[in-house]
Amino acid sequence: MNSISTIILTYNEEKHIERCIKNAFRFSKSVFLVDSFSTDSTVEIAKSLGAIVFQNKWENNHAIQFNWGLKNLPIETNWVFRLDADEYLTETLIDEIHSKLPSLNTEITGVVFERKMYFLNKLMTKGMIQMNMLRLFRNKSAICENRWMDEHIVLTEGKSIQFDGYFVDHNLNPLGWWIEKHNNYATREAVELLNIQYNFIARDEKSIEHHLMSADAQSKRYKKKKYAKMPLFWRSFIYFIYRYFLKMGFLQGKEGFLWHFLQGWWYRTLVDAKVYEIKKACGNDKVKMKYFLEKNYKIKL
Incomplete structure (x- = not known):
């Protein structure tokens, strides 16, 4: 298995968390949740699937919460993946990570992927502005910039490349x-x-x-x-x-x-x-x- 730790931020994500964790374990060695004290069964489901759960108070800011995770989680892998609870990787992208990641040279510290959206259970493919996001990075080589909106993972060293596959945002809420x-x-x-x-x-x-x-x-x-x-x-x-x-x-x-x-x-x-x-x-x-x-x-x- 790839030396990847996936970090998922959660609060009351029982609709999505099983799908997300099972998907993450297909390309990750470890899966961590930074949970904002969920009141539903999110934590119980995550633990039953082998995820490691830490809880931290939500400060109304995704960047603060994610960076808290980078600082406090016991991450021992070479790479870190940021994944939202309602997201998952396609089969093609998982295969691509398995085949390409081990051979990347050391100057590559981040990997960019395209994100596609589901809406009303339909994949939106027309009229879209392509959304490319840096989600995979070498451990201790990136942080999440602190912004009110559209915060991005930014590298502190090295450079990034883009893989061909994509992951999806597929929220199941009404x-x-x-x-x-x-x-x-x-x-x-x-x-x-x-x-x-x-x-x-x-x-x-x-x-x-x-x-x-x-x-x-x-x-x-x-x-x-x-x-x-x-x-x-x-x-x-x-x-x-x-x-x-x-x-x-x-x-x-x-x-x-x-x-x-x-x-x-x-x-x-x-x-x-x-x-x-x-x-x-x-x-x-x-x-x-x-x-x-x-x-x-x-x-x-």
Whole structure:
């Protein structure tokens, strides 16, 4: 078995955790859960399948939780894989890891994979922007950058390559759960877009400059900065048109329409609505923005 430890962050993931752990053990020597004190059967299922469970208080930040795991878990393998509870690797990618990983030279410290999405139990293949993510890295050679949204694994040394296979995000929760989740995401995304303009979140720039972000993550960050400069509301409409018509998302039927409408237009419009709300209440005053976010959204910057 590959010298890989897989880390999974969990809170009440009994719907997904068995599928995820069984999949992880097909390419990993060890599987660790960093659990935020689940109240369902997540921990019991994980332990019964041979996963090692640690619990740590959730601080409303994925990066903090994952980096806590990197620091505190008894990882003894050469490689570490970050996997979400509702994700799993395809057969092709598992075979590719088995065949390629042992022969990688030492200057390669990270591996990038494509992530594909299921929505309403259908794999979205049309109208998609390719999502490449660095998820596998040599032990002690990477951390998760601390951001409100779209945090990435960044290397502290070496360089990354990309494998051909992909893994999938296949959440089994109902649509209402998805909408509630994205409502919460919209607030965090609004904070990120406002921060691009007003720079009111302190970053550890000295630390960041020594980290090596994958080319895909850099490209995504650059595109987000361009997107942030576009007019409110129009940008979400244009984004939907691009995905649904120009990239032929309409070819995937009702599921395709709902995916691109909800994720590409509704969600992005909701983000803009929250940006508009904050600017309307606070103007360009960064202090007022921080106070507004803490008072109304329980976000302390």
